[in-house]
Amino acid sequence: MRLLIVEDEKRLAVSLARGLTAEGFAVDVVHDGLSGLHLAGDRAYDLVVLDIMLPGMNGYRVCAALRAAGNDVPILMLTAKDGEYDEAEGLDTGADDYLTKPFSYVVLVARVKALLRRRASPGASPVLRVGGLAVDTSARRVFRGEDEVALTAKEFAVLEQLAVRAGQVVGKPEILEHVWDFAYDGDPNIIEVYISALRRKLGAATIQTVRGAGYRLVTS
Numbered sequence: 001m002r003l004l005i006v007e008d009e010k011r012l013a014v015s016l017a018r019g020l021t022a023e024g025f026a027v028d029v030v031h032d033g034l035s036g037l038h039l040a041g042d043r044a045y046d047l048v049v050l051d052i053m054l055p056g057m058n059g060y061r062v063c064a065a066l067r068a069a070g071n072d073v074p075i076l077m078l079t080a081k082d083g084e085y086d087e088a089e090g091l092d093t094g095a096d097d098y099l100t101k102p103f104s105y106v107v108l109v110a111r112v113k114a115l116l117r118r119r120a121s122p123g124a125s126p127v128l129r130v131g132g133l134a135v136d137t138s139a140r141r142v143f144r145g146e147d148e149v150a151l152t153a154k155e156f157a158v159l160e161q162l163a164v165r166a167g168q169v170v171g172k173p174e175i176l177e178h179v180w181d182f183a184y185d186g187d188p189n190i191i192e193v194y195i196s197a198l199r200r201k202l203g204a205a206t207i208q209t210v211r212g213a214g215y216r217l218v219t220s
Contacts, residue, residue: 001046001116001157002026002178006036006062007078008054016049019105020112024140024153024160026179033057037065044177045073047115049108050095052079060093067094074115078103130166131219133202135159142202149201154179158194162207162217171214 007013033054052059128135134143
């Protein structure tokens with residue numbers, strides 16, 4: 001899944017991006033409110049981590065502008081402030097959750113995953129069952145029957161994109177958009193490398209190639 005971090009503290013932004021990338025997310029980073037608003041409006045993100053105290057345009061205004069434009073992307077607001085009034089204002093502008101600095105990175109990741117689960121399927125199990133596979137999108141673990149299959153973060157992210165649309169064809173551009181960040185300018189055939197790795201680990205017949213269209217995760 002693809003996340004946007006809008007945070008003017010560059011060291012914090014880079015640290016969060018590295019950590020979330022290691023969790024298997026594609027992460028884009030900007031450091032001011034106007035850039036965050038433009039990027040969130042132009043690209044399809046699964047979640048935005050939005051600081052409140054930003055240069056040019058603060059997080060409240062960015063959040064309000066996105067909601068006014070009909071953008072319902074989940075927004076986790078970050079702030080150095082601490083007070084009920086600030087939290088209420090953030091939630092009133094349309095934010096989905098609120099985290100006060102300093103915060104635990106573990107807590108931030110838990111909040112991000114909870115918001116993504118809520119958006120993907122309210123009240124549903126985070127485990128996607130496709131044929132003989134069980135893909136736990138919360139714990140980021142995969143089981144084939146009773147046996148756990150060890151995947152890298154990127155392998156899991158590619159599989160997740162196929163699993164959420166099991167039985168349907170998912171094109172390379174869609175996988176690239178949600179698994180690699182927008183700055184990636186390498187060979188798009190990198191996806192073939194990960195598909196090959198997944199086939200070796202999950203079984204050659206698990207993922208079908210639909211020539212000229214993309215890939216399909218087999219449901220039976």
